[in-house]
Amino acid sequence: MNTFHPQYLNDSQGNTISVVIPLAEYEQIVKQLDELEGIRLHVNTHTGKRPSIPLDEFVRQRMAFSKPIPPAHNGEPIGSPLL
Incomplete structure (x- = not known):
């Protein structure tokens, strides 16, 4: 105590x-x-x-910590930039 x-x-x-x-x-x-x-x-x-947060806050947080997604062999990104 x-x-x-x-x-x-x-x-x-x-x-x-x-x-x-x-x-x-x-x-x-x-x-x-x-x-x-x-x-x-x-x-x-x-x-x-x-805990739930507004979508715009989630996107802001994810973008602050995300790394650029490398392009796939056909030039399209792999995955989602938010995950």
């Missing part, structure tokens, strides 16, 4: 408006969130559940 040491900041009416935590605690939270996201993606992949 993690122990955090938050400090609460209040406005002039006494309403809590912000929380301040030490940088090391923040980095620990970010690391754990990243690990949880990886676990979630792993579980979703193995259970057949995949």
